Amino acid sequence: MRRLRESAALAVLLAFAAPAFLLPPLLLGWITLRGAAAVDWDFLSRASADFGAEGGVYYQILGTGVLIAGAALAAGPLAWALAILRRVYLSRANIRRLDLALYVLNGVPSIVFGLFGYLCFVHALGLGVSWPTGSLILGLMILPTAAVAAAEGLDAVPRERIEAAEALGLLPWQVIRSVHGPAGLPALATGLALGLARAAGETAPIFFTAAVFSGVDFPRSWRDPVVALPTHIFTLAQEAADPAALANAWGAALVLVALIGSFSALSWLLRARARGAIHA
């Protein structure tokens, strides 16, 4: 009787769990199928035309690239500094305060980031609708992820190394420079790659603060907006009844998912290497 119940329970578990394993290949396969029909070298290397119904996504890819490069520069050093600060200088109480701030930041919905960025960066700081605004907002979004990753990297440094450095009479900042700093960097890179994977796909923080729909090729000044993959897909998705626009939307979606996938893969690779390096 108990065996029957066990088998029945197992069957139920399997039935419920099945979608979790079947949906990923199904959906990713669907995106690949619909997207591959539109993506070819032309698509990747030409500008869009006719409201996105024709042409490619070359400048959208570049625009997304500029936004996340800027986000990396905005978040990276700050995340690294925060991780080191946390490890070396802060008291328990202050560590909790910093952690709280980072957790709060991590929990802010993306549209609220967009609204904040609009108020603070576009208007209050006068940066206008531009790619630096977008990079700052995205950088803020990924700061917690990067900082937590870097902090974990620092926590993994074997105590002996720190003690050895201190025994040699090094000042805290010298210890940072020789031990903590280098140790934190690979973990930071991992965290950044993870954060950038997310940032690349975000629409709400940038669609009224950094991106326009057409007219930009490559931004040529600090005040220029960009065209980006997520906003491009968003606009095209609203033309759901037009097959040409839809086809291009799928193509852009495939490109975006591939981009995000490669960043995720990169972060996974970096994490594996970082783990190896610590024990080297």
Next chain:
Amino acid sequence: MLQWLRPAEIRAEKAAKSLLLAAGALGLAAAAAVVFFIGVESWPAWREQGAGLILGGEWSVGEGRFGALPMLAGSAVVTAVAFAAALPIGLSAAILTAEFLPARSRPLARFLLEALAGVPSVVYGLMGIAVLVPWLQRGLGLLTGRTLLTGGLVLGVMILPTLAAVAEDALRAVAREKREAGWALGLNRIETLLHCVLPEARAGIAAAGLLSLGRALGETIAVMLLVGSLDRLPNPWYDWLVPGQTLTSKLGREAVEAAVGSPQYHALAALALILLVVVAGLTLLGQRLSRVEGAAR
């Protein structure tokens, strides 16, 4: 020791420390700034309307009346649908992976479970509007496929990876001894699971749930495209096959056009504040709970 410290080194030490502290202050300031800005900008709306902001059923820019009730209801419905769909599936998948799958297949299983985590919301929106909306419309004979349920279902798929992954982590964090205790007592795997493992993993699973809830509530783009954007309470309250509106969808649609400083703008900031407080609260709670579990690893 003091004779080893040269003035230059002391200065460098002080400079480095100040720089790092400044960075810390910047980090704290950033988090505070977000909450502060949104809070301050929403204050006039709270002052003007008070509870009417939350309880009012009508959002009319022309008349200066801003009632968020339809949005709150919509957000609640969409999140509830998403959670109801994702919880059984995600938890079952987590249990299967953590307890029943051979160790060899675990990496593959985890990979599958987390594969969709990287798909951005705009792509989910595209899939929803190109595939799910016409399908539901035709299949269920609806007036329109853009409904609260549609949004909820897509949201459910979106939160599934997080839910499954965090729950699986929580289950695996349960120490082997608990399971061995169960087996020693002659319990089979399901009974061990129910009586020995799940109670231990409660906090971690709750964390998974809270984080997913937070994510579902805060999701904008996919919901905006699919939910119908109609500022109306479902009537009767359980009819979710109708278009509706969520906090995020409203913000997404109107944030661009509100003149900074106008009543509409303050009301939108109030919506953002509600969203911020609830989602940040859920996420914070979830992170605290999962940290407790994670510390054991």
Next chain:
Amino acid sequence: MHRRLKSPGNRIFAVVVAVLSAAGPSAAAPETLRISGSTTLTPIAAKAAERFRKRHRGVRVFVSPTGSGAGIAAMASGTADIGMASREIDPDERKRFPKADFVVTPAARDAVVPVVSAAVYEAGVTALSLADLRRIYSGEAANWKAFGGPDAEILVIDKEASRGTRHVFMGAVFGDEKAKAPGARLVTGSNNEEQAAVSQSDAAIGMLSNAWMNERVRGLAIKTADGAVAPTLENVLSGRFPISRNLNFVTDGPPRGLAKRFIDFVLSPEGQSIVEELGYVAVAETGRDQSGKGR
């Protein structure tokens, strides 16, 4: 120094900085024009921008389809140089932006047409009166039967409140641009979205510019005292079609500099031929600058 550059991390960093410096200030900052607003005007602005850029090397024109209300707000708050509005400025907007000197330059004309799904049109509903539209949008009439159509619930599609098309439609049907539509069953934003929503249904009615009608989204004639007026180009040109409007470029003060050059281009014969190519109506020769001042 170059030993440091050998490490992959530093190399990536150098590339990132180089890329971003290219995106930063340059010696000859090109002239840029920011246009945002109505999705009705966006095709005109985008196509004109393409041609304009070919004439004026080094000029960039950024176009954002955000909606009439958002375009006016962007222009008034300095985020855009030209706002596109498929309606007139609202007194409420003048109050909200007291410092802005709104100057409206019509660039084209079109009609706001009540459109229906092809299935409804083919079932015989080809004309409705303004009173009929009132009944539908207020929720009094909920089935196509009442208008000689199939026995099907009407999918009443409304637009976001700040959209130009909605202002004009509500003004004509209810006499109040800000009228509420209790009978609405779905709300869309851009013209693209509205068009897609109407074509995805078999029983929908919506409001759309005449240039956006197609085989799946059919324009109804409007029943007036003199019979049904179809939304044809001639009827819009002659003014017989009851719901027509100017499609405007809005600037802060009279257009100057690059904005003026662009607007002049759109008003030129070449620009106006673009307008007509896209399905809209050219503005009359004489009615160029609404403020009455000469050029």
